[in-house]
Amino acid sequence: MKKSVLITGCSSGIGYSVAHGLQARGYRVFATARKAEDVATLQAEGLESLQLDLNDSTSISQAVEEVLTRNNGQLYALFNNGGYGLPGAVEDLSRDALRAQFETNFFSWVELTNLVLPAMRKQGYGRIIQNSSVLGFAAMPFRGAYNASKFAIEGWSDTLRLELRGSGIFVSLVEPGPISTKFRSNAMKAFEQYIDVEKSIHRERYLAILNRLNKQGPAVPFTLPPGAVLKKVIRALEAKTPQARHYVTIPTHLFGLLKRILPTSMLDDLLAKAGSDH
Ligand SMILES: NC(=O)c1ccc[n+]([C@@H]2O[C@H](COP(=O)([O-])OP(=O)(O)OC[C@H]3O[C@@H](n4cnc5c(N)ncnc54)[C@H](OP(=O)(O)O)[C@@H]3O)[C@@H](O)[C@H]2O)c1
Secondary structure, eight states: OOOEEEESOOSSHHHHHHHHHHHHTTOEEEEEESSHHHHHHHHHTTOEEEEOOTTOHHHHHHHHHHHHHHTTTOOSEEEEOOOOOOOBOGGGOOHHHHHHHHIIIIIHHHHHHHHHHHHHHHHTOEEEEEEOOGGGTSOOTTBHHHHHHHHHHHHHHHHHHHHTTTTTEEEEEEEOOSBOSSHHHHHHHHHHHHOOTTTOTTHHHHHHHHHHHHOSSOSSTTOBOTHHHHHHHHHHHHSSSOOSEEEOSHHHHHHHHHHHHSOHHHHHHHHHHHHHOO
């Protein structure tokens, strides 16, 4: 039997690339997307695709049930990927805005993972691969909601890894850094929905942020295509003992190193600068 992988957020970007890449490598890929038209497109491209909306518990449980039914109750791996970034200063984030960010980026991932773990425990092996971020361990200004959601992913994953020791199920974090996807245009939509620019003390900075989000092509140096993430996902799937963390781009390697060696005050200077030239 082919090794199977369930992936969320396959309509574009990293999920799309990883779904096609793993299918080409011989995996049975369950490529999920929240919109029916994206499911139809993925199917037309030859992928086995189902609907899964991370903001809807019923949709999550129905998708898992369907995947397990189709695959004899088994699942080799889950790639938690679907999500978005809400830019904006922390003091401008309403409780609703933060809640929405956590519903999609965190609570849904926990819910989905908890639904596949019983099958993995029963079969005695499995891989949970989390698409985190450099912003999962390095905080930058105006990314508070997204930072908090990805830090949450990291904390939860570290705990889960400890709790799954000896079960044959491995948890790996992939920490991309800048990847060219629809992430910025989707962040723009979230920003417009939740941040009131005109009322904010940060109005001027927001105009610069909007400039960055509207920019065509890579906004920052060292941006890589989604295939760079695919390579790390393959390692997390195929290494006998996968690493807990897989850095993808140069900025992730750099900030990973600096976080280990620099005092917080010096790291803050660099992160403030890196986060302010948007
Ligand atoms: N691009 C980067 O630089 C970067 C860096 C580090 C980490 N990441 C992480 O990579 C992951 C994928 O993002 P991407 O860069 O590939 O951006 P993207 O092109 O915007 O893709 C995001 C995917 O998540 C899906 N999604 C959003 N909300 C969803 C929901 N409620 N239910 C199901 N799917 C949902 C989107 O579906 P719709 O089309 O329906 O919105 C889309 O398929 C995210 O977790 C992101 O945080 C990205």
